[in-house]
Amino acid sequence: MALIGVAPAARPVIAALGVTQIIGYGALYYAYAVLTPAMATDFNVTEPTLFAIFSIGLLLGGFTAPAFGRRIDRHGAARVMSAGSAAVAAALVALAHAPDIVTFALLVVLIEIISFAVLYDAAFATLALHAPRNTRAAITLLTLIAGFASTLFWPLTGWLAEDMGWRGTYLIFAGLTLGLALPLHLWIARRPLPDPAAIAAHPAQTEVQYQRLSGPEARRAFWLMGVGFAISGMVISAVTIHMVPILLARGMGETAFLIAMMMGPAQVLIRVVDATLWRNLHPVAVAMVSAGAMPLAVLALLLPGPPVLTGLCFAILMGTGGGLASIVRGAVPVALFGTEGLGQQLGRLAAIRNLMGAAAPFAFALSTTRIGPGPTLWLVVALGLTGLAVMAILWRKVSRAQAWPATG
Template sequence: MRALLPAILVLGVTQIIGYGTCYYAYAILAPAVGLEFAVPAELLFGIFSGALLAGGLASPYLGKLMDRIGAARLMAIGSLAAAALLFGLAASPNIYVFGTLIVLLEIVGVMILYNAAFATLAQLGGSKTRRAITYLTLIAGFASTLFWPLTGWLLEEIGWRMSYLVFALLHLGIALPLHLWLAHHASGRHATATPSSAGVPVPETAALSGKAGRIAFIAVALSFALSNLVAASFAVHLVSTLQMVGLGATAYLLAMVMGPAQVLVRLTDAVFWKALHPLTVAIIGATSLPLSALCLLLGQPSIGAAIAFAALFGFGQGLESIVAGTVPLVLFERSRYGELLGKLSAARLVLGASAPFAFAAMIALAGLNAALIALIVIGAVAILPLVVLRARLRTSGRLHALPMA
């Protein structure tokens, strides 16, 4: 694990930059963009939903590319492309150019965010990959905590255009050099190893295959997709949701609870849940998401309920990030890890792409409480496939026969 520490730290920094600039900043900057271009907020969130959909559709192809040329190399290319697109956003003359660049940015995001980082660790980490993924998500959990207030401050001080310019410089000046170093560090291993040995040297026969593998993949994909629909709704609208329940200016501070909650639950996973199967961790994470919405629904406008909402959402979001990498790592073929991550991401993002727009539209049509109830129901349904899959594997004696790397 010590040999992996530099790679984990490098990826932690670049994931904070990547998620902060390509994901969390959008909701803060969107109102100012809409004001300048004279377009409603619903259109801007519709553009973002379409961009997430495009990223999801591109994920399987880019996942194969990670397996073929090395994920770290693809991350370096993605950093350069992200910088160019962010420079373009800063200079957008109209909503059409702005929207097109946002779509391209979310496609490029697949090359620089968790999927690529997890694949990089798998190609470097051997049997330590699962722990390395957990440690990486511990660091990256600070992305929202840092970038929500940072983006708000930049918006007030220099405006949305200069904010995107600053983000471009972060990719060009920090993320790109770090990814180039990582690509150089990883190139020798990727070039001299087969795909299976580059990932984790556990025999492929340990993985689920045939009909059992297909059923398991469908169950995992369905659960991840439904949970992501809930998570994506709150991730984009967390601050505005807290403002809508009457918490005003304190919404920013309360929303920041999510980041430490993510870190806390990931630390718990790293220290206390080492022996838990990733499917069990996935069930805990999936349960936290509807519980967070239930707390806000029943307790608003209480500050305590808002803190519970943000914390539970942070727990769910934090574990979701881990299990997105560890569940396919222990269930399916290691030689196709990047490709399988891409397919699961496609399932999550294709369904979740509509979440920011649908959540905003439902609030406008039926009110916040109705929107929260809908997310509670969806989140509860998302738990069921994982529970059934775990029960089937336990009954067949395969649950703990599967690798736990």
């Protein structure tokens, strides 16, 4: 099993990062849509306005991601994550006390800019250092743990908001960031990195290695990868942040939250499949499965049938696509280009992803109000199929370049 191949010294690091990713994605991403109605009422603005603010944050985060990536390569990912955790905690406290919509908007944008330093991209760069010969397996194990973020934080945010309001909820999340995420990142930063000599002495513990791309082929593959990831990211961003409202609009009623929670277990299950049955499958092939699952998920929701059944198919397929998307974000660059300069590579990919996908949450909300949920979901299906086509082109180029497991 691929997970067993992760070096024992790296497993505590993976577990610690799993906790910080649950907190990070739960507090900075999944909570926003649940709290939007209350925040809109408090500031007397429309919900699409709040999603537009979120989108601006994603856009500006795209411009700054490469700079964060360079700092990760220069200073170490765990140190950057530590500084990011402190900054996020302070920003969340300020957000909870925002007196007006302008201050609120500036803080949301600031949090989205900082988020690169504390979420998956920085975590994957950390794993490349602490599990250099088993990076894909380490990424899979991390995403297995972090896959519970939505399952935990959607209901948790709803319960906290009901008892404490949206401001109190963000204060709780600031406490979790400061009291758990920051100490864990500081602890990782103090841990020694693996000894290269010890790694070389145990080649049997090394996972499948792939031939690296270089020159023009590498540049073309990078842009195809970036655009493909960005399009899939647009679908994930638009759908997951609106998941509960989508299910409510499709007639799920009180079961909407329960159905949405199935996305988490689906993410975990597909990651187990990737870690076992697909552990020697090229990451680009896994990326194609991810890209294909998302339009199928939305299509399932549009088909006639019992609302609960179609909703479950939607959540499971969406969890499948999203669960694999998190893995391939880190595994594909490592397979095609190696781990040297990984922080900058991930920063550039995040820039493409954010610049293309920044408007997705706002565009989805606006389209839903203008043309209705049904036609909007059909547009999402078409977008998802476009992403699948781009990944298929990348797979064809990778195959021609013979980026297959190295022999000897």
